[in-house]
Amino acid sequence: MSNNMKNIEFEKPSYSEWQDAAIKALKGKPFESLLTKTSEGITLEPLYTQESLVAKLGEELDKQVATIRSLQNSQVFKVAQQVYADTGEAFFAQLDDSLARGNEVVTIDSRVNFEWTAEIVAKLATYFSEYSFKITVENSNDPLLAVFDNIAIEQREATKGFIVSKNPITLTDFPNVRSIGADITVYHNQGANAVQELAYALAFAAKYAEQEESFEAFAKRFYVSFAIDTQFFTEIAKLRAFKVLWKAFSSAYGIEKNIKIPTLAETSLRSFSKLDVYVNLLRAANEALSGLIGGADVFTVHPHDALTKPTDQSIRIARNVSLVLKEETNVLKVTDPAGGSYFIESLTADFVKEAWALFLDIEADGGIDAYIASGKLAEELEQSYQARIKATQTRKQSLIGTNIYANPADVLESETNPLFADIKRxxxxxxxxxxxxxxxxxxxxxxxxxxxxxxKPRADFVSGFLNTVGVVPEKSEPIATAEEAVAWLNTTEATYVVIAGNDDDTKELVPAILAGKPANVLVDVAGKYKDEEEAWLADGLNGFIFAGQNIIEKLNSVFASMKEVQR
Incomplete structure (x- = not known):
């Protein structure tokens, strides 16, 4: 029996056979309903096969895979634990602790609650001589930059790290410090999608390359910095696509040899919430795994309470996210672990094509500075942000603990970390x-x-709908008559009530309930009733609650109406 089982071979179905089975399972819905449009405007297929990938890319597939692998740095996903502290003493205590427990890159934002005194800066310089670093500064006058004056001349060539700033920082005698960066996290935090981020990275590279004496001199000082969002496969493809785009970009400058550019990355904070903050930990782990698989060189995991005030515990957990992923996934034992995936290779190619086209448009408009000055970049970002906001508020995109499965007992923290206050979350x-x-x-x-x-089905839906804004509705016992309903409305403390029942019961009882309801109670109905809508609204119904509705628009309207009634 076992030998027979080993010899059984299953026939491989063709795509058309799978498609026929899918259409049958859809029971009348069009096959096109299985297609998904991403925020970048790319259409995702329901199934990817080797045949479809080869048909789409042909010989370009081998070039794409070879390029990504040849441009991957040997040391990837170095842990960059950001230091948070209110005093100089606490700063060094946390820095020492993080380095002893797995942190590999000294990571600092210069905006701290203490002063960068000569003593503190001199002490910090001893760390820069021993460890690589990633520092974020405001401008060339930032007091943190004084650290480089404290590094001995004979140690400067061995000093390695990154300076993140809005504009390039000029350093002399530090050949291994990269200070020309395309910091795309700024645009990500304003709403940019993956294609826009990639195009902006190239546009900034083009701007800075023109300012240097040679492309090689520019490339030695350049890096790119991305934020990694919760769209798992999108973010893997984004990181991979940048390598392909960089190869095309450098080739346009006549550079045929491979020049590896470091990719800094961090967990995205635009999808973080102050509500149910431990879900942020899940988001960060998901994003970090994308960065690991996608090939990020230096990675920062933000603590789950980064929006308010990180604690020693949350900082330790954030660091351990990177350490556990590095040690236990075995991803680092493989170069380009996503390579060969039919879906990810196809998505990578789509991002390359669309981002390159947008980059060329930016260059045709006079470059990134002219593009920003014209208002086109701001307009693009606002459109992407509004699309993302709408998707969240209509639950097309889930934000667990915030727009779905919300805990109304959750206490909303009023404190905001000033480092991240401007992010369009x-x-x-x-x-x-x-x-x-x-x-x-x-x-x-x-x-x-x-x-x-x-x-119960509609009552549970309404309850979840209201829970998203911290409201716990009072629920009546099941009511069978309009008289009982009106009596309950007269005794409840609620000034806003949603009627929840099946279609038949609702259609039968709502007219009489509206006729007898108290004037100070706003009443909505759960569900869509197109035929009855006009008559019910004329008889005093406030409106309807239903799936796919914009939660914020609806509840803002309800809240405004409640305040009017109370006046």
């Missing part, structure tokens, strides 16, 4: 409305019509 509208409704002590209710079984 998609959770902010939920946080703001929750704060407003909590302060106003809003009272809401759910009027369940019919039996428990018939009313």
């Amino acid at each position: 998609i959770a902010i509208p939920f946080e703001q409305l929750r704060a407003d409704m909590t302060a106003a002590n809003v009272k809401t209710g759910i009027l369940a019509l019919g039996t428990l079984k018939s009313s």
Whole structure:
């Protein structure tokens, strides 16, 4: 029997056979309903095969894979633990602790709560002589830059690290410090999608390359910095696509040899929330794994409470995310671990094509500075941000603990970390409305019509809908008559009530309920009732709650109406 099983071979179905089976399973829905449009405007197929990938890329596939592998640095995913401290003493204590426990890159943002005194800067210089570093400064006058004056001349050539700033920083006698960067995290935090980020990285590279005496001199000082969001495969493809784009970019300058450019990366904070903050830990781990697989060279994991005030525990957990992934996934034993994936190779190629086209448009407009001055870049970012906001508020994109599965008992922290206050996070509208409704002590209710079984699905939906802004509705027992419903409305403390029942019970009882409801209670109905909508609204119904609705727009409208009624 076992020998027979070993000899059994299953016939490999063709794509057309799979497609026929999929269409049958869709039960009348078009096959096109399985296609997914990304925020970059790229259409994702429901199934990728070797045949479809070869048909799409042909000989370019081998070139793409070879380019990515040849431009991968030998040492990747070095742990860059950012130091958070309020005093100089605490700063060095945390720095020493992080380096002893797995941190590999001294990572500092110069905006701290203490002064960069001559004593502190001189002490820090001893670390720069021993460890690589990544420092973020405001400009060329930043006091943190005095650290380089304290490094002995004979040690300067061995000093290695990165200076992140809005404009390039000029250093002399430090040939291994990269201070010309395309810091794309700034645009990511304003809403940029993957294609825009890649195109902007090339556009900044083009700007800075023109300012240097040679391309080789520029490339020795250049790096790119990305933030990695929660779209797992998108972010892997983004990092891989940059290598292909960089090869094409350097070739345009007549450089045929491979010049490896370091990729700095960090977990994205635009998807972080102050609500249910431990979900941020899951987001960060997901993003870090994308960075690891995608081939980031230096990686920073932000603590799950980075939006407020990181603690020793959260900082340790963030560092351990990188350490566990490095040690236990075995990803670093493989060069380009995503290489050969039909889906990721296809997505990488799509990003290369679209980003290169956008880069050429930027160059045709006079380069990145002219593009920014024209307002086109700001317009693109706003469109991407609004699309992301809309997707979150209509639940097309899930933000666990914020727009879905929200915990109304969660306490919203009022403190904000000034380092990250300007990020256009998609959770902010939920946080703001929750704060407003909590302060106003809003009272809401759910009027369940019919039996428990018939009313529960919509009652649960409404409850989850209201939970997103911290509201716990009072639920009635299942009510069978309009008289009982009106009596409950007269006794409840709720000033906003949603009627939840199946279609039949709702259509039968709502007209009589509206006729007898108290004037000071706003009433909505759960579900869509196109035929009855006009008549019910005329009889005093406030509106409807349904799946796919913009949660923030709806509840802002309800909140404004409640304040009007209370006046």
